[in-house]
Amino acid sequence: MTSDFTDDAARIDRSLADSKTIALIGASANPERPSYQVMSYLLAHDYQVIPVNPGLAGKPLLGQLCYGKLSDIPVSVDMVDVFRQSEVCLAIAQEAIEIGARYFWMQIGVINDDAMALAQSAGLIAVQDKCTKIEHALRNQA
Numbered sequence: 001m002t003s004d005f006t007d008d009a010a011r012i013d014r015s016l017a018d019s020k021t022i023a024l025i026g027a028s029a030n031p032e033r034p035s036y037q038v039m040s041y042l043l044a045h046d047y048q049v050i051p052v053n054p055g056l057a058g059k060p061l062l063g064q065l066c067y068g069k070l071s072d073i074p075v076s077v078d079m080v081d082v083f084r085q086s087e088v089c090l091a092i093a094q095e096a097i098e099i100g101a102r103y104f105w106m107q108i109g110v111i112n113d114d115a116m117a118l119a120q121s122a123g124l125i126a127v128q129d130k131c132t133k134i135e136h137a138l139r140n141q142a
Contacts (some may be wrong), residue, residue: 068118
């Protein structure tokens with residue numbers, strides 16, 4: 001990771017400003033789930049959000065086709081936004097690197113220092129234990 005993005009605020013600002021296409025890992029069709037609410041919010045704020053969930057692969061979610069894994073997505077992904085258990089994040093970080101993502105984001109309560117280190121060592125800007133919806137809203141208050 002470059003020295004310009006060593007603190008949370010700088011990493012968050014950069015990732016939200018630069019990302020246009022977000023792969024949301026752990027997407028849910030349940031409107032009560034945080035991943036559904038975050039996806040809905042991000043779509044309403046002009047992000048292209050691609051849901052990733054093997055159980056929903058091939059089905060629409062909030063008008064977007066769901067994919068089973070990152071490597072199935074046919075377009076370039078800027079950010080990988082993770083709603084999964086902390087222990088699986090290292091493998092997801094590796095997949096994010098393999099598809100050429102520039103940003104790796106683990107949601108509130110999702111903490112994996114090894115995944116952070118791997119993503120950062122590969123040049124991705126990484127954030128953990130933060131919510132894209134909350135951070136975007138904080139930065140865009142009127």
